[in-house]
Amino acid sequence: xxxxxxxxxxxxxxxxxxxxxxxxxxxxxxxxxxxxxxxxxxxxxxxxxxxxxxxxxxxxxxxxxxxxxxxxxxxxxxxxxxxxxxxxxxxxxxxxxxxxxxxxxxxxxxxxxxxxxxxxxxxxxxxxxxxxxxxxxxxxxxxxxxxxxxxxxxxxxxxxxxxxxxxxxxxxxxxxxxxxxxxxxxxxxxxxxxxxxxxxxxxxxxxxxxxxxxxxxxxxxxxxxxxxxxxxxxxxxxxxxxxxxxxxxxxxxxxxxxxxxxxxxxxxxxxxxxxxxxxxxxxxxxxxxxxxxxxxxxxxxxxxxxxxxxx
Numbered sequence: 001x002x003x004x005x006x007x008x009x010x011x012x013x014x015x016x017x018x019x020x021x022x023x024x025x026x027x028x029x030x031x032x033x034x035x036x037x038x039x040x041x042x043x044x045x046x047x048x049x050x051x052x053x054x055x056x057x058x059x060x061x062x063x064x065x066x067x068x069x070x071x072x073x074x075x076x077x078x079x080x081x082x083x084x085x086x087x088x089x090x091x092x093x094x095x096x097x098x099x100x101x102x103x104x105x106x107x108x109x110x111x112x113x114x115x116x117x118x119x120x121x122x123x124x125x126x127x128x129x130x131x132x133x134x135x136x137x138x139x140x141x142x143x144x145x146x147x148x149x150x151x152x153x154x155x156x157x158x159x160x161x162x163x164x165x166x167x168x169x170x171x172x173x174x175x176x177x178x179x180x181x182x183x184x185x186x187x188x189x190x191x192x193x194x195x196x197x198x199x200x201x202x203x204x205x206x207x208x209x210x211x212x213x214x215x216x217x218x219x220x221x222x223x224x225x226x227x228x229x230x231x232x233x234x235x236x237x238x239x240x241x242x243x244x245x246x247x248x249x250x251x252x253x254x255x256x257x258x259x260x261x262x263x264x265x266x267x268x269x270x271x272x273x274x275x276x277x278x279x280x281x282x283x284x285x286x287x288x289x290x291x292x293x294x295x296x297x298x299x300x301x302x303x304x305x306x307x308x309x310x311x
Contacts, residue, residue, distance in 0.1 A: 005068065006043070045070075060086065066091075073105075088150040172217055173283070176209065186203070218290065
């Protein structure tokens with residue numbers, strides 16, 4: 001049984017309204033367990049075995065660790081219903097069975113249940129085994145498919161979270177586009193002022209660029225990351241130069257030099273603006289493909305040796 005996936009069965013142990021304790025053991029050993037293991041899908045079927053330990057703790061561990069749980073709701077046993085609720089909270093991949101659909105709680109009436117007979121005919125026994133096999137096959141094909149009210153709720157909650165994050169990222173991209181557009185306009189204004197040797201109050205902005213670089217709310221391609229990093233450095237450099245510029249001697253010569261440099265920057269910002277606009281369009285239409293591996297932008301080549309040590 002080594003390396004097999006655990007299928008844990010929750011069912012009554014003691015006598016219930018319709019069956020004695022011995023009959024429950026027979027149901028597990030002759031109906032449920034063979035139906036699971038004869039599928040040959042790699043499952044080991046078992047139910048709780050009493051040990052010298054905290055029973056509730058052991059059952060919780062089984063419910064949490066089991067790849068699949070089968071819950072027999074026959075006679076609406078309180079312990080089984082409680083364990084089913086715990087399983088629904090902890091994980092998916094739960095199969096409901098019972099000797100009659102009337103035992104299905106109203107909260108679960110919209111979910112499938114497999115019925116069986118205590119003493120099935122060959123036809124009834126084959127039908128039950130086939131339904132168990134079909135269910136296990138479906139689970140293996142799509143193990144994360146919601147199969148309970150809790151799973152359905154959490155899926156909708158995750159959808160809401162994803163939608164909110166997408167909206168937030170689109171707003172950040174819009175702000176980044178506005179900032180780049182502003183900077184391109186300011187570059188033109190600064191260039192004209194410097195050419196005419198006029199004092200200018202214009203300054204570039206990079207708050208949105210730094211937000212992108214620091215949070216990576218969308219994982220960029222290497223090309224976009226390099227362009228973003230370069231523009232960020234250019235903004236800091238130009239603003240610093242403009243703050244100190246008018247205290248330098250040789251103003252005319254410096255003005256012409258800075259004017260040429262800042263004109264070269266315009267092409268970088270324009271290219272980045274186009275890249276960000278495309279990212280925004282693709283992301284809004286769910287067509288943006290992020291790189292599979294995150295990109296680490298080294299501030300210094302010296303960092304490479306630390307990265308190699310960490311591998």
